[in-house]
Amino acid sequence: MTKNHSNQLVVDNITEGEIRKFKPDIVGITVTTPTFFDVRCNIVRIIRKMGDETVIVVGGPHVSALPEDTLRSCSEINIACKGEGELSMLEIANGNKLEDIVGITYRDGDNIINNQNRKPHDNINDFCFPSRHLVDMKYYCKGNPHVMHGIYSRATTIFTSRGCPYNCTFCAGSVALGRGVRFQSVELVVEEIEILIKDYKIEGLYFADDIFDVDKDRAVNICRK
The missing domain is CATH 3.30.750 (Transcription Regulator spoIIAA)
Incomplete structure (x- = not known):
């Protein structure tokens, strides 16, 4: 990702002020089952309150196992990355059409679209x-x-x-x-x-x-x- 998109902010101790100042086009969040329903959902909602323009992407073990349930459980999330997310996130950042990106589940209006899984990258x-x-x-x-x-x-x-x-x-x-x-x-x-x-x-x-x-x-x- 850093080879293709240099303007990045990594926020570990997340603050609303930092996100407002940076005005991200995309926010990516790693999700595990123990953290999803409290910490991560709260972070997602804080980000979403700033506006609908930011694309919120989640990934990680919980999302890979339950991508559609993840989107149903938190309506503010736009996209779930299944499995290895490096290439899927790059294609999202490049502005590829979501229907063409393998390895993601995403919202299309009121519908949840589950694309085919991405094969693990060999090298x-x-x-x-x-x-x-x-x-x-x-x-x-x-x-x-x-x-x-x-x-x-x-x-x-x-x-x-x-x-x-x-x-x-x-x-x-x-x-x-x-x-x-x-x-x-x-x-x-x-x-x-x-x-x-x-x-x-x-x-x-x-x-x-x-x-x-x-x-x-x-x-x-x-x-x-």
Whole structure:
């Protein structure tokens, strides 16, 4: 997205004043089930009160599992992104016709239109690296015992793959990311780690892949490098 649309605002501690000042054309919000019905819906309603011009897009695990229900539950939302949202959001930002964008569910008057799902993108190297410069990394990476589970260090999370080869009944991972695993190249993983250490003084990393060592040889290779 940053390669195609440079005028962006990432608001983590959201304030109405910041949004009014920025006057966004599109607002994207990540939704999980525990946060949807209170925090996220309240944020959506605050944004909608500012006017009907802003397109409100939501994505994330909850939306991927229940896209139509998400729109019915919160009438202020315009579009739900299902599964991986990078390419769908880019097409929305580019002004593509909604009926032509796969991987979304959207409003058309009083109707809710559910487009076909987008296939998982094969080469996740295309999505490197996260635009961390748009958020307050000093705040998010300050020493705390939560990222590294009890180890008090300046730490952050990193993803080196997407998906899982298994189909556990309690997990919704395959709904959002599809079945099977797609790997980021070892070289790019190492480059990202080097950037985190150099630019953000990271002391600890939490690999947030569904299963980091599903390919044990690859995992060992990353650790050795």
